[in-house]
Amino acid sequence: MARKHFLFALSLGLGGLSCLRGEFPAADDPYWQCNKNFVCDPDENQVSCPDDCVWSETSAEGPRADVCDAQENWTFVAACRETCGNGQKDDGETLDTCPRDFPGPGCGDGLCAPAEDPTRCPTDCHPGTCGDSLCALHENPAVCSQDCSDTCGDSLCQAGEELSCVRDCPPCDDDSCVCGDMVCGQAESMTSCPQDCTQPTCGNGVQEQGEPCDDGNDVTSDACTNACKLATCGDGFVWTGKEECDDGENNGPLNTCNADCELSQCGDGQVGPGETCDDANDDDTDDCADCQMAACGDGHTWAGEELCDDGNQVETDDCTNACQPASCGDSIVHQDDEECDDGNQIDTDACNNDCLKPRRVIFVTSQEFKGNLGLIDQIDEKCETAAAMNSDLADKAFKAWISTEELAGHAYGFELSGHVHPRRWHPGRRKRLARPHRWEPPSCHRPDGDGDHGRGQPLDQYEG
Numbered sequence: 096m097a098r099k100h101f102l103f104a105l106s107l108g109l110g111g112l113s114c115l116r117g118e119f120p121a122a123d124d125p126y127w128q129c130n131k132n133f134v135c136d137p138d139e140n141q142v143s144c145p146d147d148c149v150w151s152e153t154s155a156e157g158p159r160a161d162v163c164d165a166q167e168n169w170t171f172v173a174a175c176r177e178t179c180g181n182g183q184k185d186d187g188e189t190l191d192t193c194p195r196d197f198p199g200p201g202c203g204d205g206l207c208a209p210a211e212d213p214t215r216c217p218t219d220c221h222p223g224t225c226g227d228s229l230c231a232l233h234e235n236p237a238v239c240s241q242d243c244s245d246t247c248g249d250s251l252c253q254a255g256e257e258l259s260c261v262r263d264c265p266p267c268d269d270d271s272c273v274c275g276d277m278v279c280g281q282a283e284s285m286t287s288c289p290q291d292c293t294q295p296t297c298g299n300g301v302q303e304q305g306e307p308c309d310d311g312n313d314v315t316s317d318a319c320t321n322a323c324k325l326a327t328c329g330d331g332f333v334w335t336g337k338e339e340c341d342d343g344e345n346n347g348p349l350n351t352c353n354a355d356c357e358l359s360q361c362g363d364g365q366v367g368p369g370e371t372c373d374d375a376n377d378d379d380t381d382d383c384a385d386c387q388m389a390a391c392g393d394g395h396t397w398a399g400e401e402l403c404d405d406g407n408q409v410e411t412d413d414c415t416n417a418c419q420p421a422s423c424g425d426s427i428v429h430q431d432d433e434e435c436d437d438g439n440q441i442d443t444d445a446c447n448n449d450c451l452k453p454r455r456v457i458f459v460t461s462q463e464f465k466g467n468l469g470l471i472d473q474i475d476e477k478c479e480t481a482a483a484m485n486s487d488l489a490d491k492a493f494k495a496w497i498s499t500e501e502l503a504g505h506a507y508g509f510e511l512s513g514h515v516h517p518r519r520w521h522p523g524r525r526k527r528l529a530r531p532h533r534w535e536p537p538s539c540h541r542p543d544g545d546g547d548h549g550r551g552q553p554l555d556q557y558e559g
Contacts, residue, residue: 103160133166133221134195137180140170163193190215206262207235209248230260297323328356361386391418423450457496458488468497 120126128136129144141148149166153159163175177186179193190197194214201208202216213220213235224231225239230247247260256264264273274283279292284301295303298321300311308319316335318326326334331343333356340352347354348366359367364375372383379385384395391397394406396418403414410416411430421429426438428450435446442448460481468474478495482488 132218133223134217135166135168135180137168137177159193163195165195165214204231207233207238207248209235209243209245211235211237213238228259230262232262295323297321328354338429392416424446456488456491458482458485458493467548471495 126138127464128138129147130139131144131146133147135144135148139147141150148168148171149163150171151166154162154164154167154172161168161174163172163179166176168180169175169177171490172220174192176185176187176193178196180195181187182196184196188196194212195217197215197406199212199215201211202219205219207213207216207220211220219233220238221233221236222238223233225234225242228242230239230243231292234243235248236243237244242259244256244260246263247256248262255403269526273280274288274291277291277556279288279294279296283292284299285292285295285303286288286301292303295306297306297309298311298313302309302323304494306323307324307325310317310319313321315321315332318334320326320330320332324330326332326337328334328338328341329343329346333339333341338356339358340346341356342350342352346356349368351368352357353359353363353365353367355363355365357363359365359370361367361370362375362377364373365372366386371388372387373386374381374383379395380398382389382397382400384393384397387393389395389397389400391401391404392406394404396402396404401418403420404418405412405414408416410427411421413421413429415421415425415427419425421427421432423429423433424437424438426436426441427433428436433450434452437444437446440448441450445453458481460478461480464474464477468477474497475493476493478493482491482493
């Protein structure tokens with residue numbers, strides 16, 4: 096009687112009525128929901144969702160009175176906690192009192208297996224279409240014994256199940272789906288119907304003898320190829336999520352797809368297109384830099400082989416084209432640091448050992464020397480005598496400079512601080528003789544009578 100009064104109160108309206116669990120919201124309150132999935136969720140009640148929330152005499156009385164069944168909840172059954180049905184194992188709940196919050200194996204896959212407990216998985220197993228003579232995917236013998244046999248759902252299409260068990264017997268053009276007709280149909284295999292199927296059939300979804308796998312689909316990019324072989328690098332099929340590429344026999348060195356089915360790139364340890372080496376490290380000082388064999392001029396200093404490498408073809412900078420630091424004596428004139436570089440260790444030639452050109456001191460005597468001055472050594476001696484009169488010039492060796500008649504009247508001396516080319520003098524010929532090839536005097540001075548330096552006179556006016 097109390098139950099009838101309670102239901103009557105609910106039918107009149109839930110607002111303002113004190114029931115089992117305190118105050119209920121009004122019947123039209125947005126709190127109440129109804130998803131019509133044959134399960135009475137915690138936010139549903141008998142008024143808002145009568146299809147999901149159903150009172151049952153068998154579940155409300157006797158041994159089931161303390162169990163919150165799939166179509167019951169806390170709004171009208173005392174055994175139901177407010178949390179029962181939320182899909183979680185909350186404090187105070189057990190498999191016996193709230194089985195739906197303790198789903199069994201396979202629950203949630205949308206298929207009510209023959210041995211699946213509908214009380215633990217009411218979303219998969221419910222009697223939605225029970226009584227239509229067809230064992231639907233959401234039914235099993237425990238849910239609807241009049242539609243489902245004990246064998247429906249065992250993945251074997253038995254005789255008599257062609258129409259009633261579509262999950263075991265998919266539609267066929269003929270009777271080849273029936274096990275025992277001596278025809279291996281599309282839903283049969285050596286495992287499910289050995290009397291019909293004596294040879295493995297790739298693609299039937301059943302792993303048979305000699306098949307590493309059989310997923311029954313025509314997708315080549317999953318873990319099982321269309322040839323019923325496990326996907327592997329080198330099979331020519333790109334395995335989604337596992338491989339970047341797969342060119343089959345063309346995988347490997349010098350190809351765009353390496354032996355690990357990864358797109359070739361510098362640093363992967365395998366020589367790919369455009370690479371001459373690949374040592375799989377970031378060290379550009381070893382014999383493989385940027386996936387190219389180390390060489391002078393590549394811009395990377397090869398440890399143990401090169402002292403520098405500026406990657407250019409400029410011979411006169413700090414690093415020569417031989418990948419050696421520029422230095423005096425390497426026969427290369429180092430720009431801005433050397434005047435010359437003859438590559439030898441002779442300090443008295445036209446380029447000294449400091450890679451500087453020799454500096455020569457030029458002086459002009461105040462005494463005139465004309466006429467037949469004698470042999471060349473005699474003329475040089477006069478120049479030496481004149482130089483000895485000046486303390487700044489006394490410790491230097493000089494040679495005479497003999498002019499033509501146009502510049503006659505003085506003897507010119509120049510210092511021998513480097514190599515001097517031999518001079519030849521021809522008596523009776525009024526002609527200038529050959530000068531040394533290189534010399535860079537700052538100026539030439541005409542001494543006064545006492546031998547001291549007088550006014551400066553640039554030498555350029557005497558060059559010819």
